[in-house]
Amino acid sequence: MTDRMDDWEPLRRELDRWQAAGRVVRFWLRDDDAIEPTPALETLLALAGESRVPLTLAVIPGLTGEALAARLAAEAGVTVAVHGWSHTNHAGPEAKKQELGGERPADVVLGELREGLRLLERLHPARFQRLLVPPWNRIHAALIPALPGLGFAALSVYGRARQGGPMPLLNTHVDIIDWHGTRGGRGEAELVAELVAELHDRFAGNDEPIGVLTHHLVHDAAAWDFLSALFVMTGRHPAVRWSSASALLR
Numbered sequence: 001m002t003d004r005m006d007d008w009e010p011l012r013r014e015l016d017r018w019q020a021a022g023r024v025v026r027f028w029l030r031d032d033d034a035i036e037p038t039p040a041l042e043t044l045l046a047l048a049g050e051s052r053v054p055l056t057l058a059v060i061p062g063l064t065g066e067a068l069a070a071r072l073a074a075e076a077g078v079t080v081a082v083h084g085w086s087h088t089n090h091a092g093p094e095a096k097k098q099e100l101g102g103e104r105p106a107d108v109v110l111g112e113l114r115e116g117l118r119l120l121e122r123l124h125p126a127r128f129q130r131l132l133v134p135p136w137n138r139i140h141a142a143l144i145p146a147l148p149g150l151g152f153a154a155l156s157v158y159g160r161a162r163q164g165g166p167m168p169l170l171n172t173h174v175d176i177i178d179w180h181g182t183r184g185g186r187g188e189a190e191l192v193a194e195l196v197a198e199l200h201d202r203f204a205g206n207d208e209p210i211g212v213l214t215h216h217l218v219h220d221a222a223a224w225d226f227l228s229a230l231f232v233m234t235g236r237h238p239a240v241r242w243s244s245a246s247a248l249l250r
């Protein structure tokens, strides 16, 4: 067994290096699949709120409603983004899951996205951002040029951004869930190593913010513990600025 503090030491050292260099890294938090108020959502809101970490919730338009809107109405630190339409997999059994793929006519897919944007903008007028978060982080490339015409201002998927496409990207880079193993939180040492690798990349000149990706509905104790420890270490560190999606896209 390694000591838990040892697991976090590489991140502490790297952030102190940023501080010594007088630099500040931007982090942002994207949490996917919100539909309605749940105990897990309450845990997430409390955790982010305590550490003053702005939260971007990717909400599934076709499955959500007034209950989530009412719950979020008093949450100043929460931004709502569009998580596809109904999080339905339209890919074949052999293919990677996706809702926004090339299997269906583009006008059908785009029609759903237009409806999703309108619905969430109406439900969450004070916290809505015209940010599309494709389910499973996948979207058919041919659909992307049509997104500005639907009203979207940016796209958020997974992995380091290649800018210069038709849409600004605000991506996520570190996914705290072990989807192919336990389907719970990944190990702390491994996640810390990924964060440090992202920090090295940003220190070397890539100026995109580092996105942390969470899924509150499947968090086990390990996932909550990681998030909590991350917020404690970074929430007040002078080299870190947690930012809202709205601020980053401004």
Ligand SMILES: [Zn+2]
Pocket: 032, 033, 083, 087, 135, 136
């Ligand atoms: Zn999702």
